[in-house]
Amino acid sequence: MEQVITGLNSITHPHLEVWDWTVAVYLFLGGLAAGLLVMSAVANLRNWPDDEEGPHCIKGALYAPLILAIGMIFIFLDLERKTNMYWFFLSFQTFSPMSWGAWGITITIPLSFLYGLSTVPAGKRNRMPFAFLKRWSVRLEPHMRKLAMINFGLGIFVGIYTGILLSAMLARPLWNSSILPVLFLNSAISTGAAFLIIVAHKSAVKLFYTKVDIWLIFSEIMIIMLFFYSQYTSTAAAKASAMPFFTLSHEYFFYFLSIMIVAILLPLALVLKLIEMQEDHAETLSSATIFRMNLSAIMVLIGGLIIRFAFIYAGQLSTFS
């Protein structure tokens, strides 16, 4: 069949070209911040053996609002009418995931900041820049556990939201899957744990996140496989939407490459972490151990970034039919 179409818009034909790398980076940073909140809350709420009650991962809570705010800058860059941004906050649209996200992130940034302040130990408060921050930190310290619980929930919300934002798009079969929010949430928490492995100082905390990340990477690999299986066994459009990842051609080379890299990086990071857990670690970790831990964590972070990029671009190749 020969087809001639008069009146095409380049933004939608031959395929959708509306969201670019800025959205992919936004989803990655949003997921990372969500993961940091969840993971630091888990660490701070956990009953550590032979240890007094207190914050165990202050960096996660402190980095999260900063990373989330940077992510917001990227989504701001994507807006075509930046001066109209205030309309996000003059209305709430029940069915729009983006509206939920705009409000949710607006609530999450200050609350995660307060959580971060509450985790700063008394001995480190003198490093804080402003006097009022020190005062707030002192006042918030007794509420650290409550703030950790709230931020755990907010982290889950933001992590899921980054996936629902895409899965609500009926017109794009690759995105329109209920598995996608689960995948993005899992990836978010996994990247959060990986980030904390890199920035944490205490060996017990590093080892804790390494142990947690083993399960997260394992489940992420399972979810990715299930996602593609469900696409393959679904409608023709859903099946076609997954094909760029499994077609070695000039046109789809980067999609094929992305799934190949993820398929190598995540299992490799998993193996490195499993090897790490086999060893008996001393109180202070050796530089070689720290290097291996950081290497596997970087692999997880790169994997998370590639997943966001691949899904953003590949989803726009797919159309409902």
Next chain:
Amino acid sequence: MPKYVMVIDQARCVGCMACIVSCKNENDVPPDHFRTRVIENVSGKFPKLRMELRSELCNHCDHPPCVYNCPTGASYKNKENGMVLLKKNRCVGCKACIAACPYDARYIHPEHGYADKCTFCSHRVEKGLEPACVKTCIGTSRIFGDIENPDSEVSLLLRDNYSYALKSSAGTDPRVFYINRITKPE
């Protein structure tokens, strides 16, 4: 309350593209951008060829994904006539509506940045006029009217002919219907 729909009788379309031109002229659609398009499908083997002409536009769905995904309420469904319209001053240009539309009916206005689309020429309909593309259609392929009125031309056409809507399995309940007497329906 009127419920406006468009019926496109494909057999009457001659592919003159006057609908595209009149739409651009009426709505000041910028160059290289379109609110409506015409698809020419040629199938078969020479000399036994068959051509299907199908004009497409915003379907003004009863369950519009673009409205559901709009974070600011800029895209909305007019409760009085069911048209899917845009409050331009509210649009932030997030492009969620463009990604959500199964009919690829929207584009970003290159000058103003909002997600523009067909309005069924609501400014003309309010004055009792037909949309510009309907008015200019030389083959009277495009017919516009109130489906709630049982005596309207669209009601009679839909009652007397087999009609279909594009991508109806999307569950959007489109309000643009096609009558096709020549080719097999999609």
